[in-house]
Amino acid sequence: MIKTLYQQIRQYRTASLLTPAFTALEVLMDVLIPYVTASLIDKGINAGDMESVYFYGAVMMGMALLSLVFGILGGRCSAYAATGFAANLRSAMYRNIQRMAFSDIDKYATSGLVTRMTTDVNALQSAFQQIMGISVRAPFKLLLSILMCLVIDARLSLIFLIALVILSFSLYHIISRVARLFQQVFVKYDDLNQSVQENITGIRLVKAFVREDYENAKFAKAAENLYKLYVKAESLMAWNHPIMNMVVYGCIIALSWLGAHYIVEGTLTTGELTSLFTYVMSILMSLMMLSMVFVMLTQSAASAKRVAEIIEEEPDIVNPANGITTVPDGSIEFRGVRFDYQSKDEGQRSKVSPLLPHKRSALYNITFSIKSGETIGVIGGTGSGKSTLVNLISRLYDPREGEVCVGGHNVKDYDLTALRHAVSVVLQQNILFSGTVLDNLRWGNPDATLEECCYACQMAQADEFVSQMPEGYDTRIEQGGTNVSGGQKQRLCIARALLKHPKILVLDDSTSACDTATDAKIREAIHHQLPEMTKIIIAQRILSVRDCDRILVLDNGVVTGFDTHDNLLKTNTLYQEINAIQTENIGDFDA
């Protein structure tokens, strides 16, 4: 973790080192000023020597000025280093998130990633900025002040020692408790962000279901948990001040009492007593600052761990060295594939029950092959594993057992970019980005010409409605594609996938929001104009897949049939059932 964080600081090493240096110089000036004040009082004012007053006054002014300059320089360096550090952390995290596989994202959840990129990084940035200065200022000031006290009067310094023990003892107790509380805070932030993120993305659904109150309550609960933790931590911290004040006043009283005696005795001067008062404050303030450093360290350690975790995360799917860069054809083969959604380590701990082997797995013992250029339909109930199956083809997930081959090679042997260019998937949950229609289309293939885009849209039956939009292909799509209908969005996503000129096209329920006529037109256009491309069409409607060369029937993660429509009607009970229900419904509609 330390190494990971250091790598992000390295670029700002000079500034990070200059900050403590400037701070040390600033502290040196601060500590010496009271000493000069003592001389000004004793040698100048008390002795009635105006020349000494001017001299020591000028020295004091000069030192104050230097202290100011060092303070400003230190502040600038620390701000520069800390903001740079945060920027580096964010981009390192962002880069690694882009490398992550679907399974890694499942593990952290989107809201968790967002909290880490924002709240945790902010906490680290401010902690780093403050610690850089304070971690030098506090101990340095403490030591120098103690030293100066000893120089002035060793007997009176004993008072500080007693104060030091009392203060350290109480601060230790407060801080160790506060630190424990802060470790819980960031987990609560995840909950809060999850609530916010889900609610804002799904605000239309929330309104449609009149669930505002429920969502408000959910948010309030997450916010209250955080609030309670903070109140607890801050109430503990609030003890710091009164304890500190008590000790300071105790010291001042003791110092005044003993100091007065010594002055009467003639073993201490008034000037020395005055500067001792200043050093008491310095010593105790430094202790206070040191305690803050410890709080910040423990608090940011939790964030540092969460941030480093993301930067260090090795994606489940990594690009092989010297991967194959061309996919020869669009043939697909599954050999004894098993897949479940458990995380890697979880999968090793709990063995799959031998009696009900496919109960746990999303896919079990999948073996089939598809020739290049075939059109394959995939049908099965919800949750039967259709999306899971196609996600293995472009290696969005890796199978736990068995292998998936594309174009005669295991998908793991391909360069990921080459594979994913050759296998274009229109995901079931698809999104458009904010930008023009053309931007969105070219997102899949930046080099596509306008003609190519129009052609792809024609095949996807999107050309007509795009032309009718106010600015045609230059019309802006709002964030998340809210200004196009569900069916229009699906058609744009299909066009975007076609623009990659893939060898294999997977449509995961991609026409579910289109009417049956449009659905048929899209299939027809793709079938006639891209005969060499392998097409996999996942659908809920038998009507959408009945014309396919073959249809794969999935039931609860297992393939129960893979044949033509006519043959399946004769042999596959599940297919017969689905067909019966769907034709019956159409019959009702007609009637």
Ligand SMILES: Nc1ncnc2c1ncn2[C@@H]1O[C@H](COP(=O)(O)OP(=O)(O)OP(=O)(O)O)[C@@H](O)[C@H]1O
């Ligand atoms: N990211 C995920 N993490 C954990 N489990 C998942 C995940 N995605 C899917 N599952 C589970 O895997 C099983 C298969 O899901 P899959 O999405 O493949 O079904 P599907 O056939 O595509 O369903 P639908 O027709 O509703 O799209 C389901 O039981 C589902 O709960």
Ligand SMILES: [Mg+2]
């Ligand atoms: Mg699905």
